[in-house]
Amino acid sequence: xxxxxxxxxxxxxxxxxxxxxxxxxxxxxxxxxxxxxxxxxxxxxxxxxxxxxxxxxxxxxxxxxxxxxxxxxxxxxxxxxxxxxxxxxxxxxxxxxxxxxxxxxxxxxxxxxxxxxxxxxxxxxxxxxxxxxxxxxxxxxx
Amino acid sequence: xxxxxxxxxxxxxxxxxxxxxxxxxxxxxxxxxxxxxxxxxxxxxxxxxxxxxxxxxxxxxxxxxxxxxxxxxxxxxxxxxxxxxxxxxxxxxxxxxxxxxxxxxxxxxxxxxxxxxxxxxxxxxxxxxxxxxxxxxxxxxxxxxxxxxxxxxxxxxxxxxxxxxxxxxxxxxxxx
Numbered sequence: 001x002x003x004x005x006x007x008x009x010x011x012x013x014x015x016x017x018x019x020x021x022x023x024x025x026x027x028x029x030x031x032x033x034x035x036x037x038x039x040x041x042x043x044x045x046x047x048x049x050x051x052x053x054x055x056x057x058x059x060x061x062x063x064x065x066x067x068x069x070x071x072x073x074x075x076x077x078x079x080x081x082x083x084x085x086x087x088x089x090x091x092x093x094x095x096x097x098x099x100x101x102x103x104x105x106x107x108x109x110x111x112x113x114x115x116x117x118x119x120x121x122x123x124x125x126x127x128x129x130x131x132x133x134x135x136x137x138x139x140x141x142x
Numbered sequence: 143x144x145x146x147x148x149x150x151x152x153x154x155x156x157x158x159x160x161x162x163x164x165x166x167x168x169x170x171x172x173x174x175x176x177x178x179x180x181x182x183x184x185x186x187x188x189x190x191x192x193x194x195x196x197x198x199x200x201x202x203x204x205x206x207x208x209x210x211x212x213x214x215x216x217x218x219x220x221x222x223x224x225x226x227x228x229x230x231x232x233x234x235x236x237x238x239x240x241x242x243x244x245x246x247x248x249x250x251x252x253x254x255x256x257x258x259x260x261x262x263x264x265x266x267x268x269x270x271x272x273x274x275x276x277x278x279x280x281x282x283x284x285x286x287x288x289x290x291x292x293x294x295x296x297x298x299x300x301x302x303x304x305x306x307x308x309x310x311x312x313x314x315x316x317x318x
Contacts, residue, residue, distance in 0.1 A: 056218055060262055061274075064184070065177050066170075067293055069278045070260035075217035083258070085278045085291035090170055112166045125171040132173075 034118045042120045044107045045127045045138035052078060052096050055104050055134070059094045062133045066126070068092065088113055092126075105141065106130070183297055185274040186304045186315035193219055193263045193271055199311040200261045200273065206306065209259060219263035229255035229281045250283040252290070272318065275303055 032039060049055060059080050060070055068082035068090075078096040083089060092110040099105035108126055110117040117123070131138040188196060194216060201211060201221055209223035229252040238249040257279045264272045277294035308315040 053217065057264055060218065060220065061264065064260075064262060064274055064276055065173060065181060067177070067180070067276075069222070069258050069276050070220055070262060071222050071258075072213045073215040073218045073220045075215055080218075082260075083278070084170065084293075085258075085280060086170075086293060087291060088167070088170075089280075089291055090166075110171075112170070117166055119166065121168075122166050122171045129171070129173050 032116070032118070039118060040107070041141060042118070042123050043109055044105055044141045045130075046099050046103050046105050046141050047131075047134060047136045047138060048102065049104050049134070049136060050098070050102060052098070052104055055096050055106065056080060058133050059096070059106065059130065062126075062130045063092065063094070065133070066129060099141075106138075180295070181274070182318055183295075183300050184276055185272055185318050186307075187266060187318050188271050188273060188308075188311065188313045188315060189269060190271055190311075190313055191265065191269055193265065196263050196271055196273055196307075196311060197221060197261075199307060200263070200275075203303070203306045203310050204259065204261065206310075207303075209257075221261045222259070223261075224256055224258045226254065226256050229253055250285045250287065250289070252281050253284045253286075255279050255281045257294070273304075273307065273315075275300065 034042070047055065053075060056073070056075065056078065060073065060082075063070060063080065063082045066084065067086060068084045070080060070082045071091075072081040073079070079093060080095075081091070081093045083091050090110060090112050092108060094106060094108045097105050097107075106127075108123060110122065110126075127138040190196065197214075197216060197219060201214070204211065204221065204223045207225075209225045211221060211223045213222045214220060231252060234251045238251045241249045257277060259275060259277045261273065261275045264274070266272045277299060279290070279292060279294060280288060281290035283289040304315040
């Protein structure tokens with residue numbers, strides 16, 4: 001009696017645990033866990049330059065230094081997408097746009113395997129590498 | 143007996159939690175000490191300011207090597223390409239056969255691979271252009287699972303690529 005009960009309980013726990021992860025995977029199309037504003041500030045920095053093309057080239061060079069292979073780039077849209085494979089798959093899109101008359105805003109968003117990266121640390125690391133290559137300071141967006 | 147059950151339930155709980163969330167490795171977006179060496183290995187300097195010519199030759203060499211161009215942006219000096227190839231290795235096949243005989247269970251071996259490459263040109267000075275090329279690959283086994291995702295770091299690979307590019311563009315590929 002106790003044996004079957006234990007087994008049932010065990011099965012129930014496993015099912016609940018699995019269900020706890022996800023109910024409808026379609027919900028993920030428009031899902032973010034961080035608030036949009038918080039996420040945008042984590043992922044964005046401003047540089048004192050107006051040269052968008054040069055900024056994009058520097059982004060490409062930085063991504064290559066970090067071990068990425070560039071997948072796509074568009075000078076008009078200002079986007080660069082790249083993938084790093086190293087026992088895992090990390091994909092990243094970095095976009096560049098005007099920020100006022102004298103500055104350029106750089107925004108990076110990345111996913112690690114099947115998860116969006118919403119932790120500030122990896123983005124800080126990316127912008128630290130980028131500012132070294134830009135010879136400019138990466139400033140927080142006001 | 144009961145403690146075994148407790149342990150197994152605990153293990154299941156841990157596994158389920160791990161499955162939900164995977165942490166980003168600390169070094170993933172950090173410049174590593176090897177990154178400078180890798181840059182040197184993957185980059186050559188050409189005595190020309192004709193970026194378009196270098197890109198065109200780069201595309202030719204990639205085509206010669208059987209790559210399909212996936213994307214390009216000449217304004218930024220970028221070509222991305224890939225090729226799908228067989229990934230079966232004789233040593234692995236022999237190993238898998240021996241293991242199968244021992245364990246009586248079919249072993250998965252590497253089956254297919256996708257090799258990806260990006261070629262980036264960048265003006266270095268008024269008369270010089272840098273070309274940096276990076277290769278990586280994904281390998282799937284006979285069960286269709288991803289078995290390897292890795293950068294391709296063999297220096298010979300890069301030497302050979304740049305010697306082909308240098309032939310194609312009629313210019314010497316200088317070390318940086």
